[in-house]
Amino acid sequence: MKKQKKKKTHVPFRLNVMFFVVFILFSALILRLGVVQIVYGDDFKREIERTEDVTINNPVPRGKMFDTSGKIIVDNIPLNAITYTKYQGTDTKEMLKVAEKLATLIQKDTNKIQERDKKDFWIMKHPNLAKKKITKKEWDKFEAKELTDKEIYKLQLERITPEEINSFSNEELEVLAIFREFNSGYALTPQIVKNEGVTAEEFAAVSENLESLPGVDTTTDWKRTYASDTLISVLGKVTTSDEGLPSEQLDYYLSRDYNRNDRVGKSYIEMQYEDVLSGQKAKVRNKTDKAGNVLSAEVVSEGKRGKDLVLSIDMELQLAVEKIIEENLKSTKGMAGTGFLDRAYVVLMDPNTGEILTMAGKRIVKDPETGKTEMQDDALGTFTTSYNVGSAVKGATVLTGYQTGAISPGTVLHDGPLQIKGTPVKKSWTNMGSVNDLKALERSSNVYMFRTAIAIGKGKYVQNGPLSLDSNAFNTIRDSFSQFGLGVRTGIDLPNETAGFKGQDKRPGFLLDLAIGQYDTYSAMQLAQYVSTIANNGYRIQPHIVKEIREPVLDQTELGPITKAITPNILNRVDMKEDWIKRVQQGFHLVMHGAQGTARGFFAGKPYDPAGKTGTAQAFYDGPDRKKYGKEPPEVMNLSLVGYAPFNSPEIAMSVLVPWAYTPSATDTRTNLNIGQQVMDTYFNLKAARQAAAQQNPDPNQNVTQENQNAAQ
Template sequence: MEKKKKKKSHFPIRLNLLFFSVFLLFSILILRLGFVQIVYGENFKRELERKEDITIHNPVPRGKMFDSNFKVIVDNVPKRAITYTNMGASQKEMLDTAEKLAKLIVKNTDKMTERDKKDLWILKNPEKAEAKITKKETELFKAKKLKDSDLYKLKIERITPEELSQLSAEDLEMWAIYLKFSSGYKFTQQIVKNEDVTPEEFAIVSENLQSMPGVDTTTDWERSYAFNQTLKSILGNVTKTEEGLPADRLDYFLSRGYNRNDRVGKSQLELQYEDVLHGYKSKVKTITDKEGNVVETEVVSDGKRGKDLVLTVDMDLQIAIEKIIEEELWGLKQTPNTSLLDRAYVVLMDPKSGAVLTMAGKRIVKNSETGQLEMQDDALGTITTTYNVGSAVKGATILTGFKQGVIKPGTRINDTGIKIADTPLKKSYSYLGTLNDVDALKLSSNVYMFHTAIRIGKGNYQYDKPLGLAPNTFEIIRNSFASFGLGSRTGIDLPNESSGLKGPSRLPGHLMDLVIGQYDTYSPMQLAQYISTIANGGKRMKPHIVKEIREPIDDTDEPGPVFQEIQPTVLNTIDAEPGWMDRVHQGFKKVFQEPGGTAYKRFQGVSYSPAGKTGTAEAFYDGPERPRFGKEPPPVMNLSLVTYAPSSNPEVAMAVIVPWAYQGTTDNGANFRIGRRVMDTYFEMKKN
């Protein structure tokens, strides 16, 4: 039998070589990985544990504020600062670092509390502190009837003043620094010292950073005000480093990437425009070792300071008007019956755009230390305080009458005083005859307004008889007044604006008071919005104090490119037929430019063609001196003035309120004294 032939392999020699090579390479790789794992594994593990990659967000300066002519109002002043960032250090490590830093800088300890000092004493004297606990208390602790916190409280209570006095100044400085260290959150930069950091301190700390993990030197900033207190109450304030984020808005800011110790706007413009003023933080990636020492730093982003605000206010005009108010207030205080006079307000507005050209307020206060009277800025009072303003509102009363169809242009009403049952006789300051709507404004007839209100309420007037009124009469008139800005918030770009007080009564006599401005209260800004609405023909413009938002340019006081321009906003338009507004314009012009007008003598001969209305309101005093009068403070007279000019094409509208201008019957003309000088100054400065 023949032997079977031997079968040949189906795999070529080259393929076998390839498989062998792959096998050999994998074997080498496995051996190498095993070698690395066994021989160098612990080293690599330690190296990995040694480094920690952290991104720290550093704050940047806020945006600046300019006036309408690009003069810097609010700026940032650089300050040397020493900071600490907790990279996860233990208490002992922070104490060691604080002790080193205390030897290099002077740290103020005035804000340390007695409790802070007692905590330090226990830390420095653990054995003496332990000795303050009795055996009985120790047994109670072992029996779990007392807790650690109970024992610590007992130690604190038993530390004597003599023992506290043993703490050295160096101990206190170290502890003050440690308290700063421990008050910050992990990976959040904390200001240790930014007041009075000397060049020597800054230099020596910078030289020793490697030995003080977490400590750094940087440039901080604080707000500076080029015009001191001028407009300060409107510009607002920024929180201090110690304050950080306001507690009532903590979640809001944290959700937007703020750190808890960031400084933010806490009032007025700083608060209102926080989103654009705060800027974009710089980002620094820091790699540290296990001990917290910085191994490497890398700037991820340089950050960018906040955007700048350009205001509508001309600071030269603002200063000039504040000076007028101050001079007139001091002068008026020298006249009789002005013991309660302590404030005055002026608002100038562009009636076509709502731009606030000036918002000025001054208040006389008594210095608590010296007892002397001094002048204080109260520009904020133009939106937060409200008063009875008197006849200045009569333009709104006439237009409400037109709208309700109870009077029409040319309607004539006899100025004889009216008597409603159970209500005192109500009349004008003197008998003015039979008047039409225009002359009722010129001569400031109260009676014309009373009859207009009665007709709006569908009342049937008979001498000394009850006056039945429709139940919604007050609402009709107030809603109409609100369309001019009276009794409603103006919408100005500032927080905490007051809407004013509405009287609760529905008696007919109080309705009469309402339509002549002696019942509800209005702010100076509301009065300015009201007169602007009439001046521009019926558009209620939203007041705004910010004109533009601009991109920042570093190292210059020049404003950058426009980021956003604040456009004029019409809140509503008065529902008026053609000719109605003209009647009010005629009446307001006669007030200032025709003999017999209530402002004619005070503005006679001026070149800028003013129009407007005067106001006098008998009110009850509710100022700071009220407590000494008991339950019934004396009646006082509030004076107001609203005007615009030129009457044919208004470019400026003004509201003046002087609360509690005088007591008695002798008018001191405070509204005219201030208002005339303000309008003269505006047009003179414009010309120059």
């Protein structure tokens, strides 16, 4: 039998090729792993362990405000506060869990919860039910990318029923209120959860449970407080932690390292001096991993409370002047023809430094529902509102006449009715005959000013004839008036100052009205700057309410060292001879002491020897009830008074403005003179009382204060 031949095993060539390729790929993978592990291993390890430094600015208490005598008028009250800091890796579920825990430890007001908050919270608490709010067709569109996440969520919000919104218990609403505060904050920025009414028990309970409340902390916050209700409008307001940065100035503040929920000044002094009052923020450097978890926190800077402001306001004098205004408004309202009277303003200014000692305004406001009236502070009206002021401006008119050559010191003009064709008769309150410039001021001659204006306008008066004047005379008079601060902003260190309103009609009769203060409008602050310019021999000084900026100190009873003293800022020197100004000063003195002075009955014989000018303007009512009268508002009389004292060495300048004091058919109420006399008396009586007290009880800190002032200068 023939032996059978053994069959050889054969591996196909293609399979060998495949094995070879697999071998090559595995070799490449092993080589690559070796490179990653050996060559780049340390680099990847560092990347995994990489940390980021995030610096957070934490707010500090604002600076305080003091009056000129060192009394605190704006302060900070410390408050117990509970805060929450959201970390970069914190998700919604974690925040909700913490909110639920915190709700068992504190009571949280739920009044701020909005309907949208409730809807968002309902979706969060009921995800499955919220999902069912969307139809299968809509989900199919979502899968096909025909609907976005945002559009789906919007549909869910729209389909939540009122019953579902109102289904929350009081306990759940408290959780929502807390969660709402958590969610309004920004990563690594402390957000105030509660700072009003935090009880000692709540503060202690939260402090004891901080380990189980990640992100929650207990701290001390602050609240702005005011010594009295006076001047609050001028002092300004600060935003709340809920308001945060004003939206219209968001970019500005963010560029200056503010947090979005920081409190900032939003009006007047608080806003104007934000950079000074805000202080130096505490800086904390948080070290975080890639996931946003905080690994450590390092205090870079402890921060420093804002600097303090010492205002030029004399609060004792301010309160006394406000009382005078209130009493005179109330007493005058009982007189005939005073139906439109509802406000009055007083400004007291140092004519040598520009310091505002008092800026007082009061307004009678009627409640539209009850009809009852109340007296409200309107100090802002001293520089934000303007009125026709009448003859108080005649000092500027006379000086403009000197400057243009229309008249000279001693010029005599005839005061009798001017009958101009097409214009109502122009006259003074009485026919005075021939008067010179001094008598014209003393007796308040309108016609003298009319004739001066005609000369400025290069016109010629012909009885019963037309009057043609150069229209440039309006600019001539206004430019001259502006040298004293009339018709221009005074430059006070507060926002929203008005420059007043200029009449647009340039017919000749209105030029004559301009010369006696019955055409353009001016504010009480402008009148104070105007009379100060005359009192100090022609220097227009910028008024200011902040006197000093001081470093903050821990001792509540002391002022810190002066970092800046606000020095007088001369805006311009009037382009007039000093002899001319002296001449007008003499006329102002006669107003209050002359035999025929319009203010003689109120100021003659006063020991402080005042000088000044009265004013009465026939105007149109433009108050809160203006719409009732359509295109024909009733005529009213505005009253004003400017003055300074003592005559030979002025230390105080005053303006009084009483709009819509009475109707033309009624008797002059003299409210401007009553207020002015009482204010001047109060100033000098208070000064005398303080001097007497200082002699009996010398201030041991006086030398120290003087040293601080010298150092600052």
